[in-house]
Amino acid sequence: MTTTSADNGIPAGDNGNGGDWGWFGPGTRHPEPDASTQPSAPSAPTAQTGPSAEPSPDALLIRRTMAEIEPVADAVTAYFYALLFVQQPQLRDLFPAAMDTQRDRLFKALLTAAQHVDNAEVLTEYLSGLGRGHRKYGTRPEHYPIVGECLISALTRYAHHSWSPQTEAAWVRAYTAISQIMIDAAAEDERRAPAWWQAEIVRHEPRTRDIAIITVRPDQPYPFLAGQYTSIETPWWPRVWRHYSFATAPRPDGLLTFHVKAVPAGWVSSALVNRARPGDVVRLGPPTGSMTLDHQTDNGLLCLGGGTGIAPIKALIEDVAAHSESSRARLVDVFYGARRDEDLYDLETMLRLGQRHPWLSVRPVVADGCPIRAAGLTGQLPDAVRQSGRWTAYDGYVSGPPGLIRSGVDALQGVGIPSHRIRHDSLEELAAAGD
Known part of the structure; x- marks a missing residue:
């Protein structure tokens, strides 16, 4: 989605809905909040007991808001940033010249986090990475309350049917939890690593x-x-x-x-x-991502790498080699795909790795034509995996464009690898990775 930043006529300091947001969002790290400084509303949502648990009242209210604003997401995003820059014009400097992409990702991240309000574990993992990563943009704790005010104002303006005092309170509680996790993660990271x-x-x-x-x-x-x-x-x-x-x-x-x-x-x-x-x-910036190896298991690795997605697969192979004993190495099978034979730019390197490590098998897959430089397969990469048999004793890894991630995960599940043993890059990050 694209955004614009037009003057919406809202004076600085007015959030557009008449509310008093002086307490909105933490400004400093406080592991044990003082009850006297917090709103009288219930505390931030916590995780449910399991995937089948009933959603909390806050989660239901937030999901109704999300469903209502989805058809007008572009307008909500534009209003959010227009309001943010009118109230705090100095925050423009936190955004890159290619502002549309970065804006959309920030606003989407806030909404995505709110959807996971019932799952503290997922929420913490997702937001901690964002909090650490935002340090490189110069984000400070005092910025979070400002963003929260504008978020609520944008939702208030466009969620005409689902908005109520109860809904507003649910979003405030969710954002308070969201911002605190990000602030805490950034503060912890600042003690042990630079911002860049x-x-x-x-x-x-x-x-x-x-x-x-x-x-x-x-x-x-x-x-x-x-x-x-x-x-x-x-x-x-x-x-x-x-x-x-x-x-x-x-x-x-x-x-x-x-x-x-x-x-x-x-x-x-x-x-x-x-x-x-x-x-x-x-x-x-700081390293991130969970497409890493579990060295506590002897499961083989079935890896799908499309285009430059072969890069992290190559890193995983090196990691297996570093942790393997010659008598007990994990089997690694790599399907390396590209549209044309000449696009397999790192095939020679991968084949040399296969010659060096007997536990490694590399299979080139070309969508158009046939692999010339090595005996390989023709067709789409996920189809080649499906036709290769069952891989129930393997862990799955997929790296490449977002479309390949989606079809590759389906293919890995189809050959017997359960979803909890399949790892891949974040689809949200991949959407902007190549720019």
């Missing part, structure tokens, strides 16, 4: 007309796990961050490698592929 890392490009290797493999040296230790991803900002587009997966497991020399494909009108990806050179300095 400076990283010098030490190697820039074009592989195709629009794909480059880029290696950087961070200015200080950068802890991460194989299978995770980070956000990158280039010097040519300040405050524009895009997500890229690590293409290796952690290395003794501390170097980090990324596979980047330039996409049409992609600000960051085009700059990294076509403009960046050794000696240029980029900034890295």
Whole structure:
């Protein structure tokens, strides 16, 4: 969705609905809230006992609001940001030049979090990552109450039928919980890590007309796990961050490698592929993502990598090798897919890994034509997996464009891997990853 920021005539300090929001959202970290400073409404929602538990009254009210505003989501988003920038024009600096994408993601994240109001575990995991990641934009605790006021005002304006004092109170409780989790996560992260890392490009290797493999040296230790991803900002587009997966497991020399494909009108990806050179300095956000290995199991790995999605798969292979004993290595089967044979830009590297590790099998899959450089399969990647048999003793990993994630997960479930043993990148982050 796209947004605009027009003057809506609401004076600064007025949230548009006449309410007093002086207490809205925490401004500092307070693990044990003082009851005298909190509203008399019930405390923030907690998790239900299980997936079959009945939704709480707050969850029902929030879902009704979500259902009503869905058809007018663009208008709600536009009003939210217009109000935010009228009241607090200095907050414009927190948003990148490519504002539409970042705005939509922030507003969507708030609504997504509110939908999980009954699941404290999911809510905490999701929001903690957001709270840590927002540090790189310069987000401070005092910004959260302002955002909360504008969120409620936008919902009040557009949820004509479902809005009531009870609904407003439910959203206030939800946002208070949301903002506190994010503030706490950011405060904890600030004690142990910088908001971003400076990283010098030490190697820039074009592989195709629009794909480059880029290696950087961070200015200080950068802890991460194989299978995770980070956000990158280039010097040519300040405050524009895009997500890229690590293409290796952690290395003794501390170097980090990324596979980047330039996409049409992609600000960051085009700059990294076509403009960046050794000696240029980029900034890295904190690592995130849960597509990591469980080293407590001996299950094999069935991995689907499409396009540059092979990068984190390659990192996982290195991680398996580092944790494997020659007498008891986990089996790893990789289906590496692309549209054309020439798009399998890292196939030789993957085949060399297969020759080095007897527990690794690499199968190229080409949608148009036939793989020329290695005996492979023809057709769509998910179809190739479905035709390969049953994989019930394996854990599934999928990396690539959002469409491949969705169809790949279905294919893995179809060959016998239960959903709780399938890992993949966040679809929301992937939506903007290639830009």
